[in-house]
Amino acid sequence: MRPRDFAVDPSYLIGTELLQWLAVIAGSAVLFLWVTTLLRNGRAGWYLTRHTCLDILRTRLYWVITGFALVASLVCVLLMFLLAYPDMQREGISGVELVAGAYLMGDTPRNVPTPDDPVAAARDLKEGVTLLTSIFLQALYVFFGSLLAIFIGMGLLANELERRSIYTLISKPLDRMMIFFGKLGGSFLSLVVYAFVVWAFDASLLAYFGLGVRLNILPAFVVAALVPMILASLTLAISTRTWALVAGFLSIVLMFTSNNVGTGIQSIILKQMLRVPAEKADWYFLLMPPQRPVGLYSVNFLIEDPLTRFFVSRAFPLTNDPAILALPVLYLSIILLFAWWSFRKQEFN
Amino acid sequence: MTGGLHTLCSLAVPAITTDHLVKTYRSFGGRAVVALNDVTLTIPRGEIFGFLGPNGSGKTTLLKCLLNIIFPSSGDLSILDRPVTDLQVRRQIGYLPEAPYFYDRFNAYELLDFYGGLYGMSTTDIKARSPIVLAEVGLSPQSATRRLRTYSKGMLQRVGIAQAIIAEPELIILDEPSTGLDPIGRRQIKELIRTYHGRGHTVFLNTHILEDIEDLSHRVGVIYQGNLLALSTVAELTHAPLMLELRARHWVQEYSDAIAELVEYVEVMADGRIRLGMLPGLETPIVIHALSRAGADLFSVTPVTVRLEDRFLQLLAQQGGIPEYMREAVHRDLSPAQRALAQQSRGNGGTDA
Numbered sequence: 001m002r003p004r005d006f007a008v009d010p011s012y013l014i015g016t017e018l019l020q021w022l023a024v025i026a027g028s029a030v031l032f033l034w035v036t037t038l039l040r041n042g043r044a045g046w047y048l049t050r051h052t053c054l055d056i057l058r059t060r061l062y063w064v065i066t067g068f069a070l071v072a073s074l075v076c077v078l079l080m081f082l083l084a085y086p087d088m089q090r091e092g093i094s095g096v097e098l099v100a101g102a103y104l105m106g107d108t109p110r111n112v113p114t115p116d117d118p119v120a121a122a123r124d125l126k127e128g129v130t131l132l133t134s135i136f137l138q139a140l141y142v143f144f145g146s147l148l149a150i151f152i153g154m155g156l157l158a159n160e161l162e163r164r165s166i167y168t169l170i171s172k173p174l175d176r177m178m179i180f181f182g183k184l185g186g187s188f189l190s191l192v193v194y195a196f197v198v199w200a201f202d203a204s205l206l207a208y209f210g211l212g213v214r215l216n217i218l219p220a221f222v223v224a225a226l227v228p229m230i231l232a233s234l235t236l237a238i239s240t241r242t243w244a245l246v247a248g249f250l251s252i253v254l255m256f257t258s259n260n261v262g263t264g265i266q267s268i269i270l271k272q273m274l275r276v277p278a279e280k281a282d283w284y285f286l287l288m289p290p291q292r293p294v295g296l297y298s299v300n301f302l303i304e305d306p307l308t309r310f311f312v313s314r315a316f317p318l319t320n321d322p323a324i325l326a327l328p329v330l331y332l333s334i335i336l337l338f339a340w341w342s343f344r345k346q347e348f349n
Numbered sequence: 350m351t352g353g354l355h356t357l358c359s360l361a362v363p364a365i366t367t368d369h370l371v372k373t374y375r376s377f378g379g380r381a382v383v384a385l386n387d388v389t390l391t392i393p394r395g396e397i398f399g400f401l402g403p404n405g406s407g408k409t410t411l412l413k414c415l416l417n418i419i420f421p422s423s424g425d426l427s428i429l430d431r432p433v434t435d436l437q438v439r440r441q442i443g444y445l446p447e448a449p450y451f452y453d454r455f456n457a458y459e460l461l462d463f464y465g466g467l468y469g470m471s472t473t474d475i476k477a478r479s480p481i482v483l484a485e486v487g488l489s490p491q492s493a494t495r496r497l498r499t500y501s502k503g504m505l506q507r508v509g510i511a512q513a514i515i516a517e518p519e520l521i522i523l524d525e526p527s528t529g530l531d532p533i534g535r536r537q538i539k540e541l542i543r544t545y546h547g548r549g550h551t552v553f554l555n556t557h558i559l560e561d562i563e564d565l566s567h568r569v570g571v572i573y574q575g576n577l578l579a580l581s582t583v584a585e586l587t588h589a590p591l592m593l594e595l596r597a598r599h600w601v602q603e604y605s606d607a608i609a610e611l612v613e614y615v616e617v618m619a620d621g622r623i624r625l626g627m628l629p630g631l632e633t634p635i636v637i638h639a640l641s642r643a644g645a646d647l648f649s650v651t652p653v654t655v656r657l658e659d660r661f662l663q664l665l666a667q668q669g670g671i672p673e674y675m676r677e678a679v680h681r682d683l684s685p686a687q688r689a690l691a692q693q694s695r696g697n698g699g700t701d702a
Contacts, residue, residue, distance in 0.1 A: 040436070047466030051452075058454040163450040168512070171416040171444035171522075172467040173436045347419040349374075 026333030033340055034181050041178040045185075048178065052186020056152055057193065065151065066194055069144035070201045076140060141198055142227045148194055149187070149228035150251045153235030156183045158244035166348050180236070180343045184336075187232045195225040226328050231255060233332055237339035240346060362430045364520050364551035365392040365415065370424035372410050372575075384410040386575040387424070392568075394429075394519070397542065397552045399566030399583075401559065401661055407575040408555055409447070412524060415553075416444055428520060440468055443513035447524040447555075449505060453498035457488060457508050460497065461515050468516035475515070482511045485544070487537045502529035510538065514545065521545060522553040527561055539565060563587075563657040571664055578664050589655040591627040593636065596649040607643035611636050624653070 038045045056062055157180070160166040169179055231251055239247035372385040385407050392398045402408045413419045414426055417433045431438040451460055458479055465475035483493050486507040497505065506529045513521055523542070527535045542552050542565055554566060562569060563583055571579040571586075579586060590613065597604070600623055605615040613626035625636065637650060 043469050044467045047463060051463045051466075055452055055454055164446060164448075165450045165452075167413070167416065167418055167446045168444060168449065168451075168464075168509075169467075170418050171439070171442060172464065173439040173469065174467060175436070176417075345420070348413075349419065 023329040023333070026337065027329045030333045030336045030340075033177065033336075037175055037177045037181055041173075041175055044172070044174050045178050045182055048174065048182030049185035049189065052156065052183050053189040053193075056186060056190040059152075061151055062148065062190065062194075065144055065148045066197055069140060069148075069194075069198055072140045072144065073198065073202060141195075145191060145194055145198075145225060145228035146231045146255055149191060149232035150235050150248050150255070152187045152190060153232040154239055154244045154248035154251065156187060156236055156239065158239035158242070158247055161240075161348060162243065164348075170348070176344050176346075177340055180240070180339060184233060184236055187236065188229055191225045191228050191232065194228075226332070230328060230332050230335065233335045233339070237335050237342065240339060240343050362394065363391045364394045364396070364429060365390065365398075365553065366425070366427045366430070367391075367411070367414075368425040370411070370414065370426055371422045372407075372414060372419065373422045383575050385414070385421075388572070388575070388577050390570060390577065390580065392551065392553065394551050395546070395549055396568060397546050397554060397566045399562030399569045400553065400555045400572070401557075401562065401569060402572035403665060406573045408572055409524070410575075411572070412522065412553075412555060415522065416442070440516065441519035443516065443518035443521045445506075445509045445513040445521075445523045445526055448528065449509035451497050451505065451508065451512070453500075454496060456496050457483060457493035457511065460508060461511060464512040465515045468518075470516055478515060478517075479511075482515055483508075485514070485541055486511045487534060503531060503534055506530055507534070510541070514541075518550070520551045520553065522555070524555045525557065526554070527556060527558050535561070559656075559658045559661060569657070571661060573665060573668050578668065583657060586660050587655045587657055590629060591633075592653040593625040593627060593633060594649075594651045594653050595623040595625065595640075595647055596621070597623060598646040598648065600645070604640055604643050604645045607645075608636055608639050611639060 157166070160169065166179075170176065174182070234254065235247050235251040238250050242250075367388050367390045370385050370388040370390075371383070374382045374384055376382055388407075388411065400408055400411070410419070414421050415428065415433060417439075426433055428438050429441055433439070452463075455463070461479045461482070462472075462475050465478065466472075470478070479493075480490065483490070488504065488507050488511065492500075492504060497508065500508065506526070510523070510526060513523065521542075526538050526542075530538060539561065542554070546552055546565075552565075554562060556562060566583055568580070568582050569586055570577060600617060600621075608615065608625070611628065611631055613628055614624075616624040616626075618624065627633070627636065633650070633652070637647065640647060
């Protein structure tokens with residue numbers, strides 16, 4: 001069966017346009033706040049951001065989680081290699097090709113799935129295994145990055161509040177929002193370091209198999225760090241109003257449940273309230289094919305798509321739509337606007 | 350130089366001004382708790398100001414308002430004639446919190462680099478200034494390269510003071526600066542405060558160690574239950590008519606009669622000490638001479654001075670701010686008339702703490 005051409009469906013276009021406009025408006029508001037805050041605070045803002053990042057990078061837990069992410073990636077690749085070994089022997093595929101395919105599917109002519117029938121193409125052993133491996137690698141990268149983001153985010157401000165070191169910070173010539181954005185910027189920088197480390201490890205893995213380092217997957221890794229960044233923002237926003245552990249717990253609960261909650265809310269709004277037909281309701285505003293869940297955690301799948309674009313771009317035509325970043329930008333903006341509203345008039349007792 | 354900087358640098362501009370400042374908290378039950386009640390205060394530049402009050406009296410609330418940590422419910426508040434939210438003004442504030450916590454994965458140099466950077470100092474300036482302030486607070490270069498997690502409480506206190514003065518701010522706010530310091534450290538910090546005062550800095554000193562305030566401060570503010578009870582110089586606050594305490598082999602009524610015209614009162618204490626309230630302008634040798642002529646055999650004559658601590662406790666006692674069992678000791682150094690007055694004022698409105 002041919003997949004529906006969502007890109008030309010008028011309902012889809014209306015939905016994506018609306019979403020993109022909302023994302024542009026909210027994103028611009030956040031960007032404006034961030035830039036004006038930075039301009040007002042000058043060097044002090046940069047010092048806070050840099051210092052926060054350095055402080056995070058000196059935390060043992062940061063490197064423990066990053067280490068787990070690396071080990072998990074390695075185990076994932078080896079496991080796939082092991083599981084596919086009998087089929088590989090039958091089909092005459094080398095291990096090098098398999099591992100390389102996991103990263104570079106869609107990047108080499110041999111592995112391009114048939115554009116007319118991507119589902120059939122994915123049934124092919126090599127594409128199937130490599131697709132699965134790439135999804136697992138991405139999932140591991142995002143999962144450990146999300147955990148890292150929550151562990152980072154929960155302590156950044158909450159610990160300052162609990163230890164009352166926030167008093168010293170607020171007494172300095174810094175806008176309140178610079179403190180928030182500085183902390184957030186520092187955590188983002190540390191997540192970029194995480195993305196770079198995992199990328200360097202995976203690229204080294206390719207080099208070990210004799211394929212050389214493929215630099216073109218680095219931007220995808222950085223873009224995929226948006227998921228942890230959203231979680232870091234969320235945790236930081238919550239932690240301005242509660243204790244570190246509570247903020248971490250709430251963020252982890254949201255990380256695992258928001259997908260179902262989001263799907264439920266969407267279903268109620270679209271199917272029950274707006275009477276949208278079921279076949280449209282699943283993807284109406286949210287860019288995704290019907291088989292994919294939506295909701296807050298579906299950001300995960302949405303943002304994986306820039307990665308997927310490198311790997312399986314022809315399998316899912318929607319992944320080339322730049323609107324794919326609209327939802328995560330919207331999420332991030334809403335969280336940051338809430339934090340800005342909450343933090344600027346907060347009293348620290 | 351901009352007009353704003355002119356204002357900041359003008360000596361005529363007070364360092365801190367509060368005008369009818371009120372801060373009210375809401376408890377969980379919705380009950381209003383007044384932490385600061387109509388506090389009006391002006392601290393001129395170049396002064397060492399001591400701020401006193403028992404725990405929970407509103408000292409920290411005022412500090413938090415000054416530092417924009419919390420917001421006043423009503424009234425005005427300015428530092429160097431500018432609102433406390435003004436970043437230019439905040440560049441002129443150095444603050445040491447009580448029981449400071451700093452990022453313990455950094456060493457002292459890195460911490461000063463961070464805080465110096467927040468003040469907008471250049472890297473060169475921070476590098477030049479860091480060894481100076483570390484030496485001023487008594488931290489050796491070897492200690493300064495160690496991570497803060499290995500520091501003792503006293504060392505953390507020193508590094509806390511260092512971050513407060515790294516940018517040489519106009520107004521230095523120190524909350525319990527002597528906490529955790531040994532006697533040498535305390536002396537060092539007192540000298541440091543004098544040094545910075547000598548250079549024209551204003552120091553706001555919030556401490557329970559009244560001896561430090563007595564030694565250092567020009568003026569003292571006493572706060573209790575959010576109300577400013579007293580605002581004057583240490584000398585004014587501790588000023589009292591001279592009182593002599595005598596010890597004699599025997600004391601008979603004739604001795605009291607012999608000096609009746611020279612003193613305000615003679616009080617024979619239960620333990621045998623005799624207290625004389627001197628009349629203003631009368632010199633001690635005249636009274637001693639009169640007693641000797643009357644045949645009194647004195648073996649000790651001590652002037653009784655009112656210390657800041659006594660005066661502070663007396664002020665609190667007047668408000669019912671100290672427990673009953675302490676009251677007698679607090680009023681010990683008052684004249685009988687003052688003591689009666691204190692008892693009367695307590696009876697009229699004071700409540701037990």
